[in-house]
Amino acid sequence: MDTEDLGLFGPGSVTWKVHEEPILIVAGLRSLYLQALHPRAMAGVAQNSNYRSDAWGRLVRTANYVATTIYGTTAEAEAAGRRLRTLHARMRATDPFTGEEFRVDDPDLLRWVHVTEVESFVSTARRAGLALRDDEVDGYYTEQRRAAALVGLDPADVPGTAAEVAAYYRDVRPQLRMTREAAETAVFLTAPPIPWKLSLPVRLGLTLGPPRWAYLGVAGTALGLLPPWALRLYGGLGLPTTAMSADLGVRALRLALAAVPRRYREGPLQQAAKERAARLAAA
Template structure:
């Protein structure tokens, strides 16, 4: 029965522990800054995405996809993966250097997006103060191979531990660089247009200083959480003080978000998954 289906992961997984953290909103932005450094991945987004005209809509759709794979039933997660695979299969882009056409569902590109996203979720949660053992951190990467399979990757070809992710980054770093598209995207991520409900008052001449500054603070934290080598690609400095400042800021932000009411911190898919888990546990007890 679907009511008994706890999805790809379930309440005992490291994935549920990590994704129960509202601080992952910062992690998602960090992943986008990192992904932009891959020339082909960036070209694929720039040539096929409406992110500049529908930035917030795209963000909502991406968040909904991740929530479905983490908290949806197995059927819901597999259906979401199938839709994404069909979309990617129809898309192509042109290499900005060679002029060579390539498929968006190229395994190398899918792997880059997967690894940067998953590593961003894990590293941000840990630096924000989520207590995880090294074994749990490795377990999270291993569990996320199930999510990698949904987008069409062979799980065996996806890093399954912290050490394997570090080795993957070591291999791919020579391919990364700050292209014009990457720089423009980074600027866009740092100061995107406000959502409609916030942009309307601005057009009427009302002050929107606090929301704008709050977002800039989140974007600045996300950027500071990048690995030092990634910040250097953007022309920044990989200083230890930057690391310390980012850690302090993201820890404070996590405490702030944790104080919000549960209905604000947890989406409907997460709440539904927890209810299915509660009912499943109650059934075992009975």
């Protein structure tokens, strides 16, 4: 029964421990900066997505998908995966360098998106101050193979430990580069249109109102959290001081978010999952 189904992970998982952290909003942005460095992945997004005209709608849909895989019932997570696989199966894109047409659901591209996402989640949470042992980090990557299966990947082909993720990044780095589309996407991610309810200062001519300054701070932190090799591709130096500043920023932001009442920090799927877990524990 759904009332007794704790989904793919559950309250004893490392996944629930990591995704309890509202700081993962920064991790999501970090993963997008990383993903943009893969020319084919970036081409697939640019040629099949309306992210520029519906940036916040796309963000909400992505967040809902992740929340469903983490906190939804097994049936809800599997249904979300089926919808995503059906959508991706119809999509094609053209390689910006070779002109070759390719499928958006190519396993290499799906693996890149998956690894950058989960690595961003767990590394950001850890750098923000979440206490995670090395074996818990490995456990998170292993658990997230279940999420990889939902998008159509063979779990055996997906890195399942921190060492395997590091090896994967070393293998894929020769394919990464700063393309025109990557640069345009990075600029867009750093200064996207502000939702209309927050845009009054802009309409009054104050183009750098409080919402814009707040978002710029989050975007700057997300960029600073990138691996040094990714920062260098973006034209930065990847200095230790950059990482130190990002660590201080993300820790401060985590403390600020912790002060927000829980009812505002947790979405309905997370709340429902906790209620199911509490009922089972009481039973």
